[in-house]
Amino acid sequence: MGKKKIVFTGGGSAGHVTPNIAIIRELNKEDWNIFYIGSKKGIEKELVEKVNIPYYTISSGKLRRYINFENVIDVFRVLKGCLDARKVLQKIKPNIVFSKGGFVSVPVIVAARLLKIPIFIHESDLTPGLANKISQRFATKIFTSFEETMKYFPENKTTFIGSPIRREVLQGSAEKGMEYLNFNSKLPILTIMGGSLGAKKINETVRGAIEQLTKKYQLVHICGKNNIDPNMSDILGYKQFEYIHDELADILAVTDIVITRGGSNSIFEFLALKIPMIIIPLTINQSRGDQILNAKVFEEKGYSITLEEEALTTKALITNLEQVFNNRKEMQNAMNLYTKKDALSFLLNEIGRV
Structure with missing residues (x-):
């Protein structure tokens, strides 16, 4: 045999891609040929x-919840995307399509359904994005990160897996992390991550407080593309x-507190x-509000505090930092x-059964 x-699909932000890559890395290459369908310009x-x-790239429009002339053009982009995706899927003839959402996934899922290819979807956020809301009717199986999300999907094909x-x-490795950063063990380590796009306000506020912060913490500031401040390169x-990229695991191994956006993949990690x-979730002006809801659930469970x-x-x-530092033991x-489910193994097993 x-x-x-x-075929994997999903895009628009790193959050729609990272879990796909986690699965791709673990799939046995001797058993599987792996392909990806995404947009031409997405991350x-x-x-x-x-x-x-x-x-493989396909045409993709943006799905908007508001009235905009671009919506008319995007209807045609999405239709063209369906034709593009159908052509690619007919060429590959996959056993399964796995989607992480994002607007590029909709044409792929529609095409897969027309070709009667099984479709698995994973929803990371507390409430489903528009792409997964549309796609759910075509899906064979749906998986969720939050237990609370199950109510938004058909019960008979939805499983909460984390x-x-x-x-x-x-x-x-904590040892490698310390070596890479050249930090000491006297002060706790605070890591600041603004998501794949960086975060202007977070970067400015951290730098504005740098004098007070470096008295109590050693800081790892992941500030996003073109956001390095050369004037601050010599601060102890x-x-x-x-x-x-590669050193992230080692840095997290020595991190005592993290300041983060509310993207589901990151906060679950x-x-x-x-x-x-x-x-610090993306505001309602910058997003559909999913990060605000994710943050609320984590705060209610005692894992974090939210700062709008x-x-x-x-x-x-x-x-807020002082509050987290003083309560860090209770948070841990x-x-x-948290009854951690091994979602990755679960998905690999489900995919293997196709």
């Missing part, structure tokens, strides 16, 4: 090229990076690593109670 074939292209699998965590994130106990969090970006000042940052105890 020849190899089975799987998924850049990220998928790193894992070295065939990448978030597929990248195995390498859990295997960091402050290291800034545009991105961190920090939960798995038992790192107390301050979550509108309320983000130097003073609020320092106060709450995290220990």
Whole structure:
């Protein structure tokens, strides 16, 4: 018997791609031929090229919840995307399509349904995005990161499994992390991550408070592309990076507290690593509000505290950090109670049964 074939899709932000890559890395290449369908310009292209699998581009429109002339044009883009996706799927003839959402996934799912290819969807956020709302009727099976999300999907094909965590994130070396950062063990380490797009307000507030922060913490500041401040390169106990790829697991292994956006994949990784969090979710003007809801659930469960970006000042940052630092043991105890499901193994098993 020849190899089975799987097509992954999903894009628009790193959150729609990272879990796909976690699965791709664990799939047995002797059993599977792996392909990816994404957009021409999305972040998924850049990220998928790193894992070295065939990448096909399709036309994709943006799904908007508001009235806009672009919507008319995008209807045609999505229709063209369906034709593009159908052509690619007919060529590959996959056994299964696995989607992480994002607007590029809709044409792929529609085409897969027309070709009677089984479709698996994973929803990371507390409430489904528009792409997964549309796609759910075509899906064979749906999986969720949050138990609370199940109510938004058909009960007979939905399973709560948690978030597929990248195995390498859990295997960091504290020793290598300290060596890479050249930090000491006297002060706790605070890591600041603004998501794949960086975060202007977070970056400015952290830098505005740098004098007070470096008295109490050593800082790892992942500030996003073109956001390095050359004037701050020589500050003792402050290291800034545009991105961190391979060393991230080692850095997280020495991190005591993390300041993060409310993207589901990231916060579930920090939960798995038992790192107390301050979550600064994207505002309702910057997103559909999914990060705000994710943050609310994590705060209710005692894993984090939420600091709204509108309320983000130097003073609020320092106060919230102090609160997390003083309560970090209680937060870690709450995290220990999380009945962690191994979502990655579960998905690999489900995919293997196709």
